[in-house]
Amino acid sequence: MMPKIELHLHLEGAAPPAFIRGLAKEKHVDISGIFDERGNYVYNGFEEFLAVYEAATSVLQTPDDFARLVTAVLDQSAEQGVIYSETFLSPDFCGNADVAAWREYLHAMQEAADRAERLNGITLRGIVTAIRHFGPERAKPVALCAAETVGGFITGFGIAGAELMGRPRDFAYSFDLAREAGLRLTAHAGEWGGPDMVADTIRDLGVERIGHGINAIKDLALCEQIAEAGITLEVCPGSNVALGAVKGWKHHPIRKLRERGVRVTVSTDDPPFFHTTMTREYQMLAEVLGFEDEELMDMNRIALEAAFCDPETRARIAKKLEPAT
Numbered sequence: 001m002m003p004k005i006e007l008h009l010h011l012e013g014a015a016p017p018a019f020i021r022g023l024a025k026e027k028h029v030d031i032s033g034i035f036d037e038r039g040n041y042v043y044n045g046f047e048e049f050l051a052v053y054e055a056a057t058s059v060l061q062t063p064d065d066f067a068r069l070v071t072a073v074l075d076q077s078a079e080q081g082v083i084y085s086e087t088f089l090s091p092d093f094c095g096n097a098d099v100a101a102w103r104e105y106l107h108a109m110q111e112a113a114d115r116a117e118r119l120n121g122i123t124l125r126g127i128v129t130a131i132r133h134f135g136p137e138r139a140k141p142v143a144l145c146a147a148e149t150v151g152g153f154i155t156g157f158g159i160a161g162a163e164l165m166g167r168p169r170d171f172a173y174s175f176d177l178a179r180e181a182g183l184r185l186t187a188h189a190g191e192w193g194g195p196d197m198v199a200d201t202i203r204d205l206g207v208e209r210i211g212h213g214i215n216a217i218k219d220l221a222l223c224e225q226i227a228e229a230g231i232t233l234e235v236c237p238g239s240n241v242a243l244g245a246v247k248g249w250k251h252h253p254i255r256k257l258r259e260r261g262v263r264v265t266v267s268t269d270d271p272p273f274f275h276t277t278m279t280r281e282y283q284m285l286a287e288v289l290g291f292e293d294e295e296l297m298d299m300n301r302i303a304l305e306a307a308f309c310d311p312e313t314r315a316r317i318a319k320k321l322e323p324a325t
Ligand code: ADE
Pocket: 010, 013, 053, 160, 161, 162, 163, 188, 191, 239, 269, 270
C-alpha cells in the first residue's frame, strides 16, 4: 500500500458513526436522528452537514472521550497507509475554549497519539481550529488556547465552518495572535466562497496553506499568484463531491490546479461523512482523473514539505515515505 501524508482531517469529523453511537448510548444522549437505517451519518447539503457534525460532537464530553476518539481515528488512518496526519482540533468542543480545560483535553489526546505512534507507526500533529460561524469574538479565546499550547504536538492554527459568514479580515486579530506565538497558519477558503475569498484569506490572514481552495481555479491570475507564493492547497475531492461543492469527480479541478503549478495535496476532510477513505480518494483520482502512482507520490512529497511539523519529524517521515532514498 502506498504510504500517505494527510494534512486536512477534522478530528470529530473523522469519528466512526459506531463510535459516536456507542458514546451516545453510554451517556444516554438521543442523537438517533443523525443516522440512517444503515447506521451512517445522514444530512442534506453543507448546512445540515454542519448541524449533524455538531450533534455528533455533543456526545464527546470529557478528555477521555477525546483520547478514545484519537485512538479510533488513528487506527482508521493507519489502516489506509497514512503515516503522518495533521488533524484539526477544536477547543470550542474541548472545554468551551477555556485554556485550563483545553490543556487537560490536549494532554489526554496527546497520550493517545503517542500510544498510536508506538503501536501503528502513525504520527499526529494538531492544528487548533476556530469555527467561523461561532464568530470572530469566539475565535480569540481559541487562538489563545493555541498560543498557550504551541510546540511539539500543536503546530498550527486555522479556521473551519461556514465559510460565507463574514470576511477573512474579521478574524485577523486571532490569526495575528497565533502567528506571533509561532503557529503555522491555514484557513478554509474557496470551498464555498469564490476566488475573492481565497485572495482575501491570503492577504488578510497571511496563511501559508488553504483548506480546499478549489474555487481559485476560476481566476487564473490568482492561481499564478498562489503557485508563485508556494501556498499549498489541502484539497479534499471526495468531500467536495459529497457536499456538492463540485458537480462530480469528473468536474473536480484538482488536476487543472496542479497543471497551473499550484501545490495541491489530497486529504479526506471528514471521511465517514463522505463515505470515503484515503485509499478511496487515491483510487478515484486514478480511475476518474487519470492520476498515475508517481503523481500521487509527488502530491505526498508536496504534503510533507507543507506539513507544519519540525524539521526532524519531517526528515524522519520522509524516510518512511520513500525508504529507498
Ligand atoms: N468542518 C468540517 N468539515 C468542514 C468543511 N468541509 N468545510 C468547512 N468546515 C468544516
